[in-house]
Structure formats: structure tokens, C-alpha cells
Amino acid sequence: MDGNTDNKEKEIKALLKGKKIRPSIIRVKVLKYLLDNRNHPTADRLFSALENDIPTLSRTSIYNTLKTFLDEGVVSEITIEDGNSRYDAFTGKHGHFICEKCGGVSDFDVKCATCAPESLNGYKINQEHVYLRGLCPNCIKSGGDGNEKNFRKKRCKKSS
Amino acid sequence: MDGNTDNKEKEIKALLKGKKIRPSIIRVKVLKYLLDNRNHPTADRLFSALENDIPTLSRTSIYNTLKTFLDEGVVSEITIEDGNSRYDAFTGKHGHFICEKCGGVSDFDVKCATCAPESLNGYKINQEHVYLRGLCPNCIKSGGDGNEKNFRKKRCKKSS
DNA sequence: TCCAATTTTGTAATAATTACAATTTTGTAA
């Protein structure tokens, strides 16, 4: 544990306290993972990533933590793929791309400040999500013609 | 069955044939429902809507039909809410708004032609989805202050 | 009519998420 790590943990704790969330070990580690690894993990991936570090960890705790974070706006939920919610702790405006072949999700900068038109002015908008689906450069190279019709989400079997 | 209905069915059959999909009764009725009711139904809602009309209908057939339609681009899947895919047969560009209180989904016209930036030019984009979350005018009127923190998707218990 | 291909159906399996009660941990006041 070097000084940098120490500093980062302090920042994370401060961030949580600012949102009136008690910075328990699990919460700090989940948020740290999300900030260190911008890979939009599912709940299960978070569990797998942290279970070595926190031997008594349960999946329910991951779900509880994420629910707390969602309620307080610490993270946002990415539903680009049905049946596999992913989580993102980065608050700057950005969109999400999913490759229909490899399933990888990446960020991109959206061109427009907002897509919401004036016609929605009776509404209160809390969140805006832009999702793109397609093929990433790697998968294009490795043979996809870009017209695969049979891509469907595959439920990700739990890894452990 | 008036002449209009007849005409519409003929159009739907032609549309399916154009996509090399045999226009079975179930397929025609599912697509007709989606075109007549722009309410972004879930698979289960489609089943409920059609089971009286097609007494032997099974949920699997709804899923099969939707998969066929998705593969051929007849419908698109809306994943604005995790765990409840919705389906849309309208192909014109539009976004989807979900009310965090009543769960209703509605269309809106997106302001921008595309949100994808030039930085994605090594990618092949097949679909673009814009999702907004918030409160609809009705729910604002009926008391929401617009800051409800505890909205979470509720799995929709099957209706029958 | 007959047959092969396609569609439909019912049942069982899968897997993400939630409900809930029991246990553990934490913060604080005495």
C-alpha cells in the first residue's frame, strides 16, 4: 500500500461521506474498482474481482452496495444489454458502445450536449444515455463482415 | 374484419415476405400489434395481448417471433430498463423516455442526427439508441418532487 | 395426397436479481 493508494482511498472515503454514505470497506473497494477500471463491470464481475480481497464477500453485498450508490447518484446503471446491468462511476457526459461480436463495452464522447428536444419541456429529465451497437475495429479485422444477424446477448454464466 | 383491417394485414404480410419471413398467423398478429400499439410492449405484454386471439399461443412462440424479427431488422429491442426488454416496430429515428415513477415509455424526437463522433470511424455502427429517464408530466402533477431516490426497476410479475 | 421443412408448443433449465432474516460490525454514550 503506497502513498498514492492511500491518497486515493482517502479521496474515495471523502467522496462517499459527501454523499452521506458510510465508507465501509466494501463500498470503498467497489467504488475504487469502478474508478480504477473503466470497464463497465457487471455485478458478477465486481464480485469476482473483489472476492479474493474480501474473503467473506457475498453477491448480495455487491447488489446492496450498487443500490446504495445508484440511489445517491454515485454510479449509473448501463442497460445496453438486457439481463446484464453494468455500472459506471464516471460522471462526465459520455456514451457507450457495445461490440455485437465480442461484447466489449467502451466509452465515446457524444457529439451533442443533449438529444432531448424542447417538446419534452413538461418532463423532468434525470438521466440521458446514448448507446451504440455495432462492431469494434478488432472484431472487424478478425473477420466479421458487419452483417452478422444472429448476435443475441448471451447471458454471462457466472465465472466461479 | 372490415376492409381496412384486411388491407393492413395484406401490407404486413407483404412487409414480412419482403424480409423473407413467412407470414404465419402469430407473426402477422405480433407485428400488427406492434404497429397498431406504439406502447413498446414487453414479450409478456405481447403474450397477454394476443393469447385471447390465439388460444394455443405460448410464450416461447412470442420469443421465437421476436428473435426472428430482430434478426431480420423488423423490430428493435429497447433495453431502457434492465430485465424487461421492450420491442418497437417503428423504424424512424426516435428516442425513448421512461418515467421513473409510472414506468411508462414514450417516444420523442431526438435533436441530433447522430451522437456518434468521428473518433469512432474504425467502428461499424449498426444501431443508435437514446434513452432518457425522468418524470412524466402526469407523475409530476400527482405529487412527485422529481427527486425520488428509490425508484428501481420492478420486475413485472407476469399478469396471468 | 404425401412428405419434408418449418413453425409452434410445453416443459424444464438457466441465470440475474431480490427478499428476508440472521449474524456481524460499527459508532457512540455512559
Add this chain to the structure above:
DNA sequence: TTACAAAATTGTAATTATTACAAAATTGGA
């Protein structure tokens, strides 16, 4: 420190949307 209430964590069981699969029914063409 000790005691206690509140909060957090855990494990198990339940829920539910979706998929897998094989059997049955239907369809279209020879």
C-alpha cells in the same frame, strides 16, 4: 473500556425473464 442500538453484511431461498430442446402440429410444394 463496555454496552447497546443502528447499520452493514451474509447466506439461503424465492422470483422471474429468457433460453434450450424435443415433441407435436402445420404448411407448402411435388
